[in-house]
Amino acid sequence: MIDLEAARYRWHPVASSTDLVPRHVFQAQLLGREMALWRADDGNVNAWENRCLHRGVRLSIGINDGRELVCQYHGWRYANRTAGCTYIPAHPADAPARTICNNTYPAVEKHGLIWSGEKPDGQIPSLDVLDTTSITPLRGVTINVPLENIALPLIDYYSSGQRGASGDSVVHYGADTPDPFLLILHAHGHLHTSANAQAVDTPTPDIAFFFQPLDAARTAVRGVLCGVDEHNIGSAALIALLKQHSFMLCRARDIIESGHRDKPVPTPWTPYIPKVSDRHASMPPLTSAGQQAKLRVRLSAIENLSPSVKTFRFQALNTQIESAAPSVLPVAQPGAHIDIHLPNGLVRQYSLINGPGQTDHYAIAVKRLDDSTGGSHALHDSLKVGDVLATSVPRNNFTLRRDAEHTHLIAGGIGLTPLLSMARALDHSNLPFTLHHFIATETDAINRAELENMSAAVHWHVGQDVQQTQDTLSALLDAPTEHHHVYICGPGAMLGFTRETAATRGWADESIHFEYFKNPDVVDDSSEFNVELARSGLSLQVPAGKSLLSVLREHNVGVQSSCEQGACGTCRVEVLEGEPDHQDVYLSDTEKAQGNCLMSCVSRARSKRLVLDL
Amino acid sequence: MIILYDYELSGNCYKVRLLLSMLNVSYEKKAIEFYPAAEHKTDAFLSINALGQLPVIQTGDLTINDSHAILVYLARQYDKSDTWFPISDPVRLAQVTQWMCFADSLTSSASSARLVNGFFYDLDGEACRQEAHRLFRIFDEHLWFNEREDHLWVVPGKTPTIADLACFAYVVLSEEGGISRMDYPAIRRWTDRVKRLAGFVVMPGVFPAGPGPVHVLPANDTFPSAGTAEA
Structure with missing residues (x-):
């Protein structure tokens, strides 16, 4: 028996590199555990637990859309690299929780093979004793026999001078087994093949056989030929060589299996599959409050998109190749934003513009504003590549539904950023949408080439004054259409007009989705009121001049926040009794009228007393 | 009609x-x-x-x-394209016929195992599965070497033939008979390709493949990188 526990800490081959063709999901097995292996369009190889977190269906029958893996059963989508769930079709209006993240395993390509493991902490086996100038993987062959019973009969078979159908002469091999998982055969003598009329004399390569423990009674033999100059010997001779070895391996397999037929079959290994991976198993502490800076990221690139707009790309710190747990950034969905803690002490919110599957970085686009309160200036003027910054995890209070018959994206100026991420997702999934971008001058049309290449209609409205803009918006929202959804982001006045017009024309509140840059209204904090916290058992007085959020914090009641001006929706609190005095621009009019929640950073009470679900 | x-x-x-x-x-x-x-x-x-x-x-x-x-x-x-059953090419015609006979042997093994599991037939299910695995091993090797020579279908050539469809049905339904295709990666890639043919339809137990190129080669295929769309 192999040492199962030690084997968990090794790297094992799980596939050939050529097995992972584009838009395919490979079904692998290692130590009794099934894995779904897939290569994203950006080349990244994913090795995941082969089960959907929802109902346990194998992800290897799912759809690799190049950016994300989609479960066949209920369409849950998981992002390249992070395996974080980005969309649940049954809950189209909600962003999936951060804990919905599949188990991932490291995956590395070496020797023409894909290597993975449960928690590998050493090196991938070296082939330094052989000529590794060129490595030719053989066709992998599964043998239904335990791993420890394979090396010796395989050495016997190869060294007894077996020959394949097209072999004219015999090769002798010297065997070396550095460990139970690797067999090296040093070739002596020549192999003649007759792939075509004239017998081709090919060099006789040394062979390394890696043994992949599929399960207690099953082993894959993954061989590689070392030092075959594929260009020199020609494709016909190469295929003849591969066929020769495939024939020999299959014959050896049949001999090994029949020699093992009467042996007892060992009990299959049962892999431990945690319900939630370790890094997601902890819930945030109850007292967590305020603007949290959980992540450390490195600014990896700055690009000019226009004279006043730059993109900033951030990468996770300490991403290591061949590390058992490479650091990955928490997954985000279209519409998500992060708080960035700037060197000047300011905390600002920026929408991520990443497309689906672009999970190795966070990208934001920032316009340098003359009336900036310091955020865009700090980013544009003082940051340089290599700087390390603190950010929050992505939050999504502007989620994109994907069940609309048509999606209308309306952007004012740099308000394009969340909608750009949405457009990328919709376009990649071939979902119908239209994008309207209102800009002051032609130079403000960022990412124009990319947007023009999309299947959707994209319109740029350049240099319109207030009246013209309102006329265009009025025409767009002429009559409400069922199952159409509108997403709008831009200056406050534009959003105000759009929401008003949509409401007048009869659009349902829940089909108009909006995100403000900032709250354009002045907060009136002159009222005073009493709050009772139903779960904490506290009764607190909120005086004039102080926000509900700050009073809660003084009493160590945890409420997360981000923008702290009533625009982003992070500090939402449920209201059980009393009448809120809404002063935010996040909730829709319908939600405000329902009165069962409020934004604790700016909103207050019309009644003397509020009871909150805290 | x-x-x-x-x-x-x-x-x-x-x-x-x-x-x-x-x-x-x-x-x-x-x-x-x-x-x-x-x-x-x-x-x-x-x-x-x-x-x-x-x-x-x-x-x-x-x-x-x-x-x-x-x-x-x-x-x-x-078939206006005259490609699904290539009568004018004696070699390919023989190959199509050969693989349709192979498909019949899948019916008596992989399909029979499914009849035992799903339709309560009184047959030796284990013997059917063993025979199906023996055939799948041969089929996988055949398709693996076809891929090596850029042949995407059961019978070498540029287009699929009725041999692909004849083999496809009971291969793709094999798991209903308790026959895993995990050990046959070339078969699994070929089923993706069949699923991407124009006019492909599903049946209960058969899942679609999602968007992707039909003409997938096993290595070094150029495909638009996700990074190129990034500004």
């Missing part, structure tokens, strides 16, 4: 539905309940096919039974 005597869960009927759809031929289905009613053994059906087997097609006065015979007829009658 072609009438297809059809059972939704039958792999042999599925082969015919696939080709009808891929050739864009309209037809009318007559449902014959194979299980549990055993309508294929009733006098009414035996008068149409004395063998009591599905599928059968009728068009005008013509009645054809046997799924592979129907595939041959449909390909010759409706």
